[in-house]
Amino acid sequence: MEYSYPFSINWSTDEIIDVIAFFQTIEKAYEKGVKREEVLSKYRRLKEIVPSMAEEKTIFREFEEESGYVSYDIVKQTKTSQNGAIIKGISKRRR
Numbered sequence: 001m002e003y004s005y006p007f008s009i010n011w012s013t014d015e016i017i018d019v020i021a022f023f024q025t026i027e028k029a030y031e032k033g034v035k036r037e038e039v040l041s042k043y044r045r046l047k048e049i050v051p052s053m054a055e056e057k058t059i060f061r062e063f064e065e066e067s068g069y070v071s072y073d074i075v076k077q078t079k080t081s082q083n084g085a086i087i088k089g090i091s092k093r094r095r
Contacts, residue, residue, distance in 0.1 A: 006062035015049045022046045023063055029074045030089035039078040039087050 005023050007016045022042040028034045050056050060071040069089065077087050 003066040005066075006059040011049060018042075018045050019049055019059070023067075023069075023071070026063070026069050026071045026074050026089075027067065029087045030069050030091050033086040033088040036078050036081045036083060036085045036087050039074060043075055043078065 005020045007019055011019065022045065025034055025039055025042045029039060046056075050059065064070050068091070074087055074089050077089075081087060
């Protein structure tokens with residue numbers, strides 16, 4: 001994949017790594033499917049770094065513009081699924 005991940009210059013190196021790990025989990029959900037608990041764990045860490053809903057929407061939109069992957073759809077599916085479920089996105093990639 002040839003695109004960049006959204007990040008803030010205000011984040012520490014560890015926070016940037018954790019946000020990238022979240023977006024890599026989103027990619028994995030679209031490409032292969034991923035366990036609900038993995039998405040939930042990465043999303044909870046993202047929310048520690050990005051507690052603002054407005055900022056979350058901004059970085060989700062930036063990631064979608066770069067990658068074609070819709071983070072919101074995966075998070076929504078995760079929140080409504082049972083433990084042990086495999087979260088799989090339906091690719092709408094434009095690339």
